[in-house]
Amino acid sequence: MASAPATASGAHEAHEHTHYTTTGLDNRKIAIWAFIGSECMLFASLISTYLVYKGRSLVGPLPHEAWTSPAGQVFKPILNMPVTTASTFVLLMSSLTMVLALAAVENKGKPGYEGLLGSSKTWLLATALLGAAFLGFQAYEFTSFVHEGLTIRTNLFGTSFFTLTGFHGTHVAVGVLWLMSLLFIDLKRGLGPKDAIIVDISALYWHFVDVVWIAIFTLVYLIK
Amino acid sequence: MATTTAAPASAPVHDASPGQTGLWSWVTTVDHKRIGVLYLYTALFYLLVGGLEAALIRTQLARPNLSVVSAETYNQLFTMHGTTMVFLVVMPLSAAFFNYLIPLQIGARDVAFPRLNAFSYWVYALGGLFITLPIFFGVAPNGGWFGYAPLSGPTYSGGFNMDFWVLGLQILGISSLAAAFNFITTIINLRAPGMTLMRMPMFTWMSFVVQFLVILAFPVITAALFFLQFDRFFGTNFYQVQAGGDPLLWQHLFWVFGHPEVYILILPAFGLVSEVLPTHSRKPLFGYNVMAYSGIMIGFLGFGVWAHHMFAVGMGPVADSIFSMATMLIGLPTGVKIFNWIATMYGGSLRFPTSMKFAIGLIAMFTIGGISGVMHSSPPSNMQQTDTYFVVAHFHYVLYGGAMMGIFSGIYHYFPKITGRLMNETLGSWQFWLNFIGLNLTFFPMHFSGMLGMPRRIYTYDAGQGWDLFNLMSTAGTYMLVVAGLIFAFNFFRSRKVGALAGNDPWGAPTLEWSIPSPPPDYNFAQIPEVTSRYPMWDLKSPERTAGLEHSHADAAAITEAHAVPIHEETERRTAAELGIPMPFNTIKPFMVALGIIVMFSGMIVLHAGKFPLAMAMMIGGGAFLVGSLYAWLTSPLE
Amino acid sequence: MSSDRAHADHAHEHPTWKQYKWVALWLTLITIVEVWAYYIPSLVASKGFVPALLAMSAIKFSIVVLFYMHLKYDHKLFKALFVGPLFIAACTLVAFLFLFGNVRIG
Numbered sequence: 027m028a029s030a031p032a033t034a035s036g037a038h039e040a041h042e043h044t045h046y047t048t049t050g051l052d053n054r055k056i057a058i059w060a061f062i063g064s065e066c067m068l069f070a071s072l073i074s075t076y077l078v079y080k081g082r083s084l085v086g087p088l089p090h091e092a093w094t095s096p097a098g099q100v101f102k103p104i105l106n107m108p109v110t111t112a113s114t115f116v117l118l119m120s121s122l123t124m125v126l127a128l129a130a131v132e133n134k135g136k137p138g139y140e141g142l143l144g145s146s147k148t149w150l151l152a153t154a155l156l157g158a159a160f161l162g163f164q165a166y167e168f169t170s171f172v173h174e175g176l177t178i179r180t181n182l183f184g185t186s187f188f189t190l191t192g193f194h195g196t197h198v199a200v201g202v203l204w205l206m207s208l209l210f211i212d213l214k215r216g217l218g219p220k221d222a223i224i225v226d227i228s229a230l231y232w233h234f235v236d237v238v239w240i241a242i243f244t245l246v247y248l249i250k
Numbered sequence: 251m252a253t254t255t256a257a258p259a260s261a262p263v264h265d266a267s268p269g270q271t272g273l274w275s276w277v278t279t280v281d282h283k284r285i286g287v288l289y290l291y292t293a294l295f296y297l298l299v300g301g302l303e304a305a306l307i308r309t310q311l312a313r314p315n316l317s318v319v320s321a322e323t324y325n326q327l328f329t330m331h332g333t334t335m336v337f338l339v340v341m342p343l344s345a346a347f348f349n350y351l352i353p354l355q356i357g358a359r360d361v362a363f364p365r366l367n368a369f370s371y372w373v374y375a376l377g378g379l380f381i382t383l384p385i386f387f388g389v390a391p392n393g394g395w396f397g398y399a400p401l402s403g404p405t406y407s408g409g410f411n412m413d414f415w416v417l418g419l420q421i422l423g424i425s426s427l428a429a430a431f432n433f434i435t436t437i438i439n440l441r442a443p444g445m446t447l448m449r450m451p452m453f454t455w456m457s458f459v460v461q462f463l464v465i466l467a468f469p470v471i472t473a474a475l476f477f478l479q480f481d482r483f484f485g486t487n488f489y490q491v492q493a494g495g496d497p498l499l500w501q502h503l504f505w506v507f508g509h510p511e512v513y514i515l516i517l518p519a520f521g522l523v524s525e526v527l528p529t530h531s532r533k534p535l536f537g538y539n540v541m542a543y544s545g546i547m548i549g550f551l552g553f554g555v556w557a558h559h560m561f562a563v564g565m566g567p568v569a570d571s572i573f574s575m576a577t578m579l580i581g582l583p584t585g586v587k588i589f590n591w592i593a594t595m596y597g598g599s600l601r602f603p604t605s606m607k608f609a610i611g612l613i614a615m616f617t618i619g620g621i622s623g624v625m626h627s628s629p630p631s632n633m634q635q636t637d638t639y640f641v642v643a644h645f646h647y648v649l650y651g652g653a654m655m656g657i658f659s660g661i662y663h664y665f666p667k668i669t670g671r672l673m674n675e676t677l678g679s680w681q682f683w684l685n686f687i688g689l690n691l692t693f694f695p696m697h698f699s700g701m702l703g704m705p706r707r708i709y710t711y712d713a714g715q716g717w718d719l720f721n722l723m724s725t726a727g728t729y730m731l732v733v734a735g736l737i738f739a740f741n742f743f744r745s746r747k748v749g750a751l752a753g754n755d756p757w758g759a760p761t762l763e764w765s766i767p768s769p770p771p772d773y774n775f776a777q778i779p780e781v782t783s784r785y786p787m788w789d790l791k792s793p794e795r796t797a798g799l800e801h802s803h804a805d806a807a808a809i810t811e812a813h814a815v816p817i818h819e820e821t822e823r824r825t826a827a828e829l830g831i832p833m834p835f836n837t838i839k840p841f842m843v844a845l846g847i848i849v850m851f852s853g854m855i856v857l858h859a860g861k862f863p864l865a866m867a868m869m870i871g872g873g874a875f876l877v878g879s880l881y882a883w884l885t886s887p888l889e
Numbered sequence: 890m891s892s893d894r895a896h897a898d899h900a901h902e903h904p905t906w907k908q909y910k911w912v913a914l915w916l917t918l919i920t921i922v923e924v925w926a927y928y929i930p931s932l933v934a935s936k937g938f939v940p941a942l943l944a945m946s947a948i949k950f951s952i953v954v955l956f957y958m959h960l961k962y963d964h965k966l967f968k969a970l971f972v973g974p975l976f977i978a979a980c981t982l983v984a985f986l987f988l989f990g991n992v993r994i995g
Contacts, residue, residue, distance in 0.1 A: 077991060078986070107924065554980070
């Protein structure tokens with residue numbers, strides 16, 4: 027067998043084809059899905075712990091029930107449904123703006139597309155802002171809980187609740203940073219169909235954070 | 251290039267890419283082979299550390315009522331022995347092989363994310379120091395390698411000791427997870443044309459399964475460790491019984507991770523011997539498909555057996571029965587592997603170099619450990635054995651007799667590929683027999699001392715309980731293992747310099763990594779090979795062995811696209827530049843990100859010391875450095 | 890080149906604004922029903938409350954994953970990478986609820 031007789035022209039071709047892959051899929055997309063699979067186990071652990079400790083707190087405040095302390099102080103059920111419903115809606119809508127951002131990047135340059143749906147800059151900014159709004163609601167929720175006497179040290183509910191929602195909030199915060207970075211690139215040089223993959227993987231992450239919230243909203247807030 | 255430092259000066263290797271020598275080139279390398287070598291050396295260093303810890307433990311236990319070390323030191327020694335061997339030795343030795351072999355076995359030029367790979371290594375190397383250095387100051391972790399809470403919580407372990415453990419394991423988890431995403435992507439997406447999943451070498455198959463175990467098991471320990479970290483640093487109540495916390499929460503979370511971890515430790519060794527046995531039996535692996543499926547089966551069932559570590563806590567008959575049955579079930583795919591290896595040798599034309607001796611040693615020793623494992627799976631029997639030396643005997647048979655024997659087999663087998671030279675067979679034989687006798691002398695008597703009721707983790711014992719002789723035997727065996735280890739080290743370093751030259755394929759092995767020079771050039775394959783069967787090198791050199799197996803060609807489009815050519819041996823060494831193969835640039839950025847992480851975690855220790863401003867400075871500074879380096883990394887081109 | 894090829898197909902198969910709009914509408918509607926049910930004591934007390942909420946949550950979860958994350962249209966490999974871990978995660982969660990006595994058999 028001939029060993030290594032690559033010609034100069036072969037080399038140039040090779041350079042252009044460095045992205046040959048077995049499946050034809052992008053490496054980064056496979057990695058992000060594996061990462062999301064891994065995150066399922068992280069959130070399953072956090073949610074399991076929250077559920078295992080549900081109803082086991084020795085003292086209040088409690089999520090869905092009123093509680094009277096031995097000193098006679100009355101604590102209302104602490105969860106604030108109107109605020110959380112609003113923040114849930116905000117996060118759901120951020121998934122819509124995210125898919126529109128991806129569609130705008132994928133279809134950039136196609137006649138008539140941008141006029142119809144707005145530019146990728148608009149949608150990336152909208153998504154980041156909605157994410158930031160969600161974080162704002164969470165900050166409001168956390169501070170009002172602390173004012174009402176529930177901290178991460180108070181009881182098992184406080185411990186597991188702040189940890190679970192705090193981890194989720196951290197994921198949202200990372201997502202907002204990621205989106206801002208994409209927006210920065212978009213403003214600087216413009217994102218086009220060739221960059222669709224980097225928007226795609228951030229979108230997958232963003233939607234995953236959204237579906238985790240869908241689970242948390244039901245398991246923590248709605249089920250009493 | 252990977253081996254300029256590792257390869258002897260007289261080897262017929264002309265340096266393919268100049269400038270790739272010296273410390274800086276190792277800190278900035280992104281070559282999977284050099285990173286594999288880094289893993290290998292680092293893990294062997296920690297093997298020395300963990301081995302010395304074991305020798306001290308056994309010296310303390312040689313006779314009743316000795317006081318070689320204090321009770322506190324003993325606690326630190328057994329905790330660090332376990333932690334070191336699991337997280338700093340066996341996993342990284344496996345990682346050394348993942349790094350070195352997976353791209354070579356699937357016909358790729360590197361892993362999918364070369365810089366992420368460097369990052370994984372540096373997080374491991376620095377995290378290893380983070381968790382190991384405290385022992386020199388007497389503040390090493392002392393709560394057991396599984397760190398049971400509430401014992402490991404703030405109430406009962408108030409000092410710094412368990413801080414290092416909690417934070418150190420978090421750091422090492424980052425390394426394992428990053429590597430796992432990388433290898434999953436590599437194996438799915440960088441296979442050469444024609445290298446279908448069912449043609450992958452068995453080592454790559456087992457590694458593939460292990461990566462999934464890592465991405466699914468490590469998040470659970472991450473969560474459990476965060477809880478413990480919050481309890482210790484922020485006063486939360488996760489494991490605080492006085493606040494209503496459940497003392498079993500940690501145990502369940504830990505073992506949901508811990509049991510898959512067992513397979514993370516053993517499956518790579520299974521993969522290595524599955525390469526060695528067919529090569530030296532000169533016969534294809536018996537039941538290839540079943541071997542692959544049983545690996546998947548072990549991985550899958552591995553998530554459903556965790557509570558068999560907890561029969562003693564009293565989970566009730568339903569839970570006990572379910573976990574007991576699942577545990578017995580997992581013995582089946584494992585047993586299938588044993589029989590397949592034996593059937594691979596049956597009727598083969600056997601050779602017995604050291605790697606083969608170790609591979610056969612694994613089959614025998616792992617079987618003993620596997621059988622005592624099935625004994626534990628029965629709750630009534632388990633109640634007698636749990637927390638005694640019987641369990642210590644069991645898991646050392648599977649991890650020393652299994653994982654380490656497999657890894658030694660792999661080192662002897664692949665040393666010539668990595669260095670271009672063969673290891674000395676006479677010394678290898680000495681090492682094997684001392685290892686084999688030493689490990690049985692150490693661990694077999696533990697079955698008896700355990701059955702006689704000797705508990706684990708006690709730092710000394712009174713005479714007259716029937717344990718004295720067995721303990722003395724165990725200690726004598728340990729010293730034999732130390733001698734065997736020294737022979738290995740001598741052989742390893744000596745052979746690097748004066749071993750016989752190996753050539754491409756010293757063993758007549760069947761897989762792709764043997765078609766290229768030893769040590770391989772930095773680009774691995776000058777031309778990507780087109781794979782037509784499971785044993786491409788035998789198709790070329792011993793076609794009679796593979797005549798009965800399925801052969802087929804990849805689709806023409808894929809071959810054109812990858813510039814793949816038929817299977818051939820590459821003997822010529824040229825530079826990547828001459829061949830026009832684009833190579834990733836060396837970069838310091840992954841190291842910097844890893845450093846940022848370590849500084850952040852160290853800030854937590856400073857926080858515990860009560861130096862709040864300094865702690866904040868370290869955490870915020872480390873975090874900013876991490877994010878800045880990460881942005882610099884992501885915005886700079888790979889090649 | 891196959892990645893371009895794959896990418897072109899994949900962009901072509903992505904759902905469009907019409908579908909995205911419907912998905913958003915369904916997500917909103919289900920959320921409204923969920924929260925409405927939360928405020929009706931007779932519903933909360935009924936046996937079907939928790940299963941119904943779990944089902945609605947599962948529907949929302951699934952449509953985001955299938956349409957917004959394009960799993961319905963994408964390569965089957967991604968389905969495997971997501972559904973496999975999700976299955977193990979769900980089984981572990983349910984096992985925990987049994988082991989800690991939150992849910993009992995019978």
